[in-house]
Amino acid sequence: MKQVILDRIRAALADRPGPVAVPREYRRDLGGTDIVELFAERAADYRATVTRVSTVDIAGAVAGALRDRGARRIVVPAGFPDAWLAGADVEPLRDDPPLSYAALDAADGVVSGCAVAIALTGTIILDAGPAQGRRALTLLPDYHLCVVRTDQIVGSVPEALSRLDPTRPQTWISGPSATSDIELNRVEGVHGPRTLDILIL
Numbered sequence: 001m002k003q004v005i006l007d008r009i010r011a012a013l014a015d016r017p018g019p020v021a022v023p024r025e026y027r028r029d030l031g032g033t034d035i036v037e038l039f040a041e042r043a044a045d046y047r048a049t050v051t052r053v054s055t056v057d058i059a060g061a062v063a064g065a066l067r068d069r070g071a072r073r074i075v076v077p078a079g080f081p082d083a084w085l086a087g088a089d090v091e092p093l094r095d096d097p098p099l100s101y102a103a104l105d106a107a108d109g110v111v112s113g114c115a116v117a118i119a120l121t122g123t124i125i126l127d128a129g130p131a132q133g134r135r136a137l138t139l140l141p142d143y144h145l146c147v148v149r150t151d152q153i154v155g156s157v158p159e160a161l162s163r164l165d166p167t168r169p170q171t172w173i174s175g176p177s178a179t180s181d182i183e184l185n186r187v188e189g190v191h192g193p194r195t196l197d198i199l200i201l
Contacts, residue, residue, distance in 0.1 A: 026156070026158040027156060027158070028155070028156055028158050028159045028162075029154075029155045029156065029159060030119065030120065030155035030156065033119070033155065035119035035153050035154065035155045036052075036119070036150050036153055036200060038119040038120070038155075039117055039118070039119040039122060039148075039153050039200070040052065040198075040200060041122075042119065042120070042121060042122025043117075043122035043124075043174075043175065043198055044122075045122060045175075046122050046174050046175025046176070046196075047175050047176055047178075047196075048122070048175050048176065048196040048197065048198050049065075049195075049196070049197045049198065050197075050198045050200065051065070051197070051198070051199050051200070052199075052200045053199050053200070053201055054201075055201060058083075058084050058147070058199070058201055059083060059084055059085070059086045059087040059088075060087050061199050062084050062085060062087070062088055062111065062145065062147070062199065063085075063087035063088040063089070065145050065197050065199065066088050066090055066109070066111075066145065067088075067089070069108070069109060069143050069145075069195065069197070070108070071090065071108035071109040071143055071145075072089070072090050072091055072108055073090070073091045073093060073106070073107050073108045074088075074090045074091070074092055074093060074107065074108060074109055074110065074111055075093045075095065075099065075104060075107045075109070075110040075111070075133075075137050075141055076092040076093065076094055076095075076110075076111055077095060077110075077111075077112055077131055077132055077133025077134075077137050078094075078095065078096065078130070078131075078133060079113070079129070079130030079131040079132070079133075080111055080112065080113060080131040081131070084111075084147065085111070093107055095133055095134070095137060098134070099137075101136065101140060104136055104137065104140035104141060105140050105141070107140075107141045108141070108142075108143060109141050109142065109143030109144065109145060109193075109195075110137055110138050110141040110143070110144050110145070110193075111145045111146075111147070112126065112131055112132050112133065112137070112138055112144065112145075112146050112147070113129075113130070113131030113132055113146070113147050113148075113149075114126055114132065114146055114147075114148050114152060115127040115129055115132065115152070115163070115164060115170075116152050116153075116154060116160045116163050116164065117148045117152055117153045117154070117160075118153075118154060118155075118156065118157055118159075118160045119153055119154065119155050119156075120155060120156050120157065121157065121174060122174055122175070123160075123172055123173065123174045124146055124148060124172075124173045124174075124198070125160060125164065125170055125171070125172050125173070126138060126170070126171040126173070127164060127165065127168040127169065127170050127171075128168055128169050129168070131147075134169075135169055135171050138171060138173075138192070138193070139171070139191070139192045139193075141193060142193055142194050142195065143193055143194070143195045143197075144173075144192075144193040144195070144196050144197070145197045145198075145199070146173075146196065146197070146198050146199070147198075147199045147201055148198055148199070148200050148201065149200075149201045150200060150201065153200075173192070173196065175196060176192070176193055176194055176195055176196045177191045177192030177193055177194065179191070
């Protein structure tokens, strides 16, 4: 059946010219825009809590965010700097051996880094790299605290794509998980964490 369909498509396109070049002159940067400030603004528009912190204050900021959420049992992916958790009164749940889905669901939250963040859309992208872990780690817990370094923030989607390896699994996060599918009532925490805190480092 597949071959029949392809043959019909080829026959229908037989009198068409060969491959057509697709223009790819996308705007790649935002020219003079403060992309860190724009990212913070757009992420906050999506109901994420955004806080800017210095390298010196990162451990205190992580500890404070977790304390404010009452999060004690925290999933910690490989590569997340231990120094960033130094001031937190938490029980770290390491994913080695891999935590079960039940254990992830029962955790109070997860901390992670990211691969890249997009200012124009307020989006964080994870690609299972260092400090991010496998996708389930940031999809099942109800709370996600993500540390985004300023050098990971880019202006636009094309700029972000140029930094990503297309063969790696990607999770694109624009605010807490939410849907309005049922009677147009917004429900948060359906396909991922209900609460997203972002620390811009």
